Amino acid sequence: MDTELMPIAGAVDPKVTPRKPATPRADGKRSLLGLSRDEVRAALIEVGIPEKQARMRMQQVWHWIYHRGALEIGDFANISKDTRDLLDRHFVVGRPEVVTAQVSTDGTRKWLLRFEDGEEAECVFIPDADRGTLCVSSQVGCTLNCRFCFTGTMKLVRNLTPAEIVGQVMLARDALGEWPSAEEGRMLTNIVMMGMGEPLYNFDNVRDALAIVMDGEGLGLSKRRITLSTSGVVPMMARAGDEIGVNLAVSLHAVTKEIRDEIVPINKKYGIEELLAACAAYPGASNARRITFEYVMLKDKNDRDEDAYELVRLIRKYKLPAKVNLIPFNPWPGSIYETSTGERVNAFSNIIFEAGISAPIRRPRGRDIMAACGQLKSSSEKITRAELDRRATEKEASWVD
Numbered sequence: 001m002d003t004e005l006m007p008i009a010g011a012v013d014p015k016v017t018p019r020k021p022a023t024p025r026a027d028g029k030r031s032l033l034g035l036s037r038d039e040v041r042a043a044l045i046e047v048g049i050p051e052k053q054a055r056m057r058m059q060q061v062w063h064w065i066y067h068r069g070a071l072e073i074g075d076f077a078n079i080s081k082d083t084r085d086l087l088d089r090h091f092v093v094g095r096p097e098v099v100t101a102q103v104s105t106d107g108t109r110k111w112l113l114r115f116e117d118g119e120e121a122e123c124v125f126i127p128d129a130d131r132g133t134l135c136v137s138s139q140v141g142c143t144l145n146c147r148f149c150f151t152g153t154m155k156l157v158r159n160l161t162p163a164e165i166v167g168q169v170m171l172a173r174d175a176l177g178e179w180p181s182a183e184e185g186r187m188l189t190n191i192v193m194m195g196m197g198e199p200l201y202n203f204d205n206v207r208d209a210l211a212i213v214m215d216g217e218g219l220g221l222s223k224r225r226i227t228l229s230t231s232g233v234v235p236m237m238a239r240a241g242d243e244i245g246v247n248l249a250v251s252l253h254a255v256t257k258e259i260r261d262e263i264v265p266i267n268k269k270y271g272i273e274e275l276l277a278a279c280a281a282y283p284g285a286s287n288a289r290r291i292t293f294e295y296v297m298l299k300d301k302n303d304r305d306e307d308a309y310e311l312v313r314l315i316r317k318y319k320l321p322a323k324v325n326l327i328p329f330n331p332w333p334g335s336i337y338e339t340s341t342g343e344r345v346n347a348f349s350n351i352i353f354e355a356g357i358s359a360p361i362r363r364p365r366g367r368d369i370m371a372a373c374g375q376l377k378s379s380s381e382k383i384t385r386a387e388l389d390r391r392a393t394e395k396e397a398s399w400v401d
């Protein structure tokens with residue numbers, strides 16, 4: 001097959017499933033969290049802050065929110081009482097509400113968060129010896145319906161706003177006691193957009209939220225410490241590289257059309273070859289910044305030696321600066337797959353390593369609190385297989401441009 005970028009059928013901008021907008025707060029106040037500097041400045045002028053002061057006030061607001069972790073406008077100590085009162089009448093800092101906080105025996109923490117309109121999403125902190133990684137959600141539910149993923153069984157309820165995405169990071173910092181924001185010795189050092197949802201189907205909000213996370217005056221995390229994972233929304237990948245610029249992870253999971261169509265159904269729209277061509281063209285990918293291919297190990301489904309050899313062939317064919325992350329399947333109530341045996345996973349990993357490509361096996365974290373990859377789900381509904389099939393059909397229909 002030709003290695004050039006193939007034309008993509010249909011319109012270039014994927015149509016997102018119709019969704020409910022985030023509802024405004026009952027008290028009519030606006031959250032300052034998640035607003036860019038320009039948006040804060042404009043919002044301040046709108047409520048009567050003199051234009052001449054607006055830039056300075058904006059910097060103060062950002063400092064109190066992202067450097068000091070202030071929860072209330074009343075805490076903005078170097079702003080006069082009159083100005084604070086004015087701000088207080090129109091704004092809140094804004095944090096998602098924590099419904100439950102759980103800690104795994106391995107130290108992983110999971111928070112179930114509730115937003116203004118009552119919708120919920122989960123967010124997970126994974127501590128390691130040399131780093132601490134926060135796994136952030138981008139949607140309530142997911143636009144897609146990968147068959148091995150618990151989130152994929154949920155309806156897509158809505159996209160998260162920039163405030164709700166940044167809010168997850170702020171909340172983790174609150175819980176870890178990481179204010180004021182210090183450069184050295186932080187526990188939360190890395191962010192992965194690998195929670196609930198497909199981030200590239202919520203492109204603008206994810207981009208705007210990560211801009212604040214990466215801003216030196218915002219949360220100050222380097223783009224090298226942030227990874228965005230997509231299941232393969234090909235038309236948005238170049239923009240992700242250009243406009244967000246973080247590390248890319250791709251949920252490949254299978255090397256044949258037949259199997260990938262089955263387990264990652266968006267493959268029926270954007271196939272493997274298109275996806276790999278988009279990876280080869282990903283802005284910023286290099287040997288120093290490799291693309292991670294995630295590969296969930298499903299017993300007797302995608303875990304044969306031939307699959308590993310084919311994976312190596314494909315990575316070479318597209319000359320991809322790649323590493324492979326092998327993820328033992330994490331089961332959930334009602335899942336139809338089994339985890340590959342440890343022996344199988346090792347053999348698969350060795351084949352890839354022997355070809356000179358790094359292929360570590362991801363150690364499952366937080367399984368006891370359902371916090372591991374693919375186990376996140378914010379509603380406890382019990383659904384029948386027929387309802388699952390109905391949802392899958394409905395979701396797939398919504399991807400048609």
Ligand code: SAH
Pocket residue numbers: 146148149150193194195196197198199229230231250251294295296327328329330331373374375
């Ligand atoms: N929606 C994005 C990011 C979230 S999921 C994406 O799909 O890439 C993070 C990773 O966990 C993805 O590679 C996903 O395919 C994988 N995953 C989903 N369900 C899983 C499960 N049950 N066991 C192991 N990994 C799973």
Ligand code: SF4
Pocket residue numbers: 142143144145146149150151152153195196197198231251374
């Ligand atoms: Fe959505 Fe990712 Fe789960 Fe697929 S694996 S259903 S894209 S969250």
